[in-house]
Amino acid sequence: MRIESNCTNPNFGKALPTVMKADYASTILKAKKVLGISNGVSVLKIHPNSMPIQEVFDTGVGKLNSTSAINFINTLAFYTGVNAVKVFPEGQTTKHYSRYYCPYLKTAITFGEENINLLNLVEDTKTYGQILTKNDIKCIKDDGKAQDFINYENELGENENYPILKPLKIAFENFRKGLAPEKLQQEFEAYKQRPLVAEKYPRLALYPYISKKEPDLFKNFKNSTEKQEKFNSYKEQYKDEIEFFQFRQFLAQKEHNEAKSKINYSKIDLFGDCLIGFSNQEIWANPDAFLENTSIGNAGWGLPALNFEEILNPQTEAHKVFKDKITFFLENYDGIRFDVGWVYALAMTTEKGKPTQVKDMGREVFDFIEKTAYEIKGNNFDKQKLIYEMDGMGDLFSGWGTNPKVIPNVKDIVGVYTTQWQKDNPKDSWGNPDFLKLSGLSEDEFILGTNNHDGTPLRALAEGTTELSLEEQKNNVKVLSKLFNLDSKKLLNSASEFIKAKFAQLFTVKNQFLFFVDVLGSSTNMDDQSTRTSNYRFRVNKDFERQYHTALQQGFGFNLPESLAMVFKQKGLDTLNSDLYKKLCEYGDFLRESGAKTEKEANAELFVNK
16 A cells, blocks of 8 residues: 555554554545535534543443543544534433433523533542532442443433432532632632523523413513512522522533533534524523414424514514524534524424414525624634535425526525435435535535434445335435446445445535444434434444444445545546545555554554564
8 A cells, every 4th residue: 555654564454553644634635625625614413422431430421521522523533524523402401202312302592411521520620629529429320331322311310300410419519618619619600690691591490490380470571570570589489499500501511611622622613503492491481482382394393483573573582582592502612503494594383273384584584693693703703604404395496307496595505405315317306416506506505414313324225224215225326326437236235335425425515514323334323203212322332443443344434535536536536636546545445444443553553564
């Protein structure tokens, strides 16, 4: 293998030894520049609770602010070449639906307690003092043997009395006793003065205590002196509970900020997933912002619908709640993926017992979001970091099958689409990038991925494990065969060849997103609506580096140089840039060969082979 490095005999294969990593990164960057995609948005989509834990205390729920999670992100970011990581919603889990822990049913303006790494509170005494000890966290069992699934129940239980609240209550009591450093106490006092924390969090904190006896406390609240006085009375009665709520949010916020700093240190942006819905307590605390008995989507999805007629009027509750959510995400993330983003173009809502209604929102909501982003992030903010899920909404296009045209509403934004449902006719399938271009979208106006969290995993699609995915696979084969001039029978009969072509297709356009389940070559369905109790349970193995390279060597994992080489050939750049093309092929082959599955093993083999 001809790889430029200090390595004299690199022909042992697999995970890259340290000495070759700089050259690999340089090669990838050169290739992207040649393809004109080096300044695009490339996002790795992960679930924080799926992160591996290598520390001595593993509750069965991954933490973004853990050494192993940061190492996982850095490892995959290096091999996949992404410049951003997007996490699933990190709010509080409020409805479990018999062990159904869906991140898209979480709160929109708070962080969930499961984001707090209890081990950090114990071991980082410089930051947290003596507010928690190892003995205090023994009530949460060490579930380290459960490597392959998330054990939400261990921390969140099956009701609102989370088990994790017990050690956090101890931390709160010790904090009040003065066992925390003065700096932490000052930070908490400053945190409580933030408008969202001071004005909105008390309402949310009161939900488990008074919502049943006061279901309408906040309806027409601003016009009722009696309700305002009653609320003030409750705030005094439950002041300790409110402060405990704020304290938990303070810790979760601090953990999030530390994780973001570590990710940013590696020159990777952290994107948040701005869920379209709100939680029960957020609806109870802001009822005038929502349409009664109405939900988002065709026939209703059970997700509450804001009053879209009022969402842009600054005097209304709908506007204030919407701006709170947008502000929360802009303040806590470098970029945002907007869940069900097409609703901001066409507000589709269903009132119980009535036909679905569609309100044309034009460009106004997108403009408002961008304006808010500039206000918070500054005028140099790159609005390409605002990406909107558009997948599955056919009404965004007209002229299907003949002369497709995208509606003006979604021009000049970045829409997220997946290639899973693409068809051979480029005029009849939004999953085909040619369809998006024919419809009038430039490559700056869409980001392409193989799979969203709720689609068939790429490996399962490649293997045709269900009747539906087999049909989808056949449709994909027709497109990929023409695109890369490949044998359709080989694509249909070889899962590894199919996966290779599907990944490569993403790099024929400027912006890409990769789902971590697919990158790791797993066939686990993250969100299978037919079996809710197993949903969102996939967890990365503790030995994640070995997991990734095993998938690569088996032909199921994502191989970036291989993908770029395929696009080079498709565009005729294999002859115009033959040396670079050859190097991409060599790196792609190197990663596919059986051999070392960790950088440490590769370094050891390099030493032996010298």
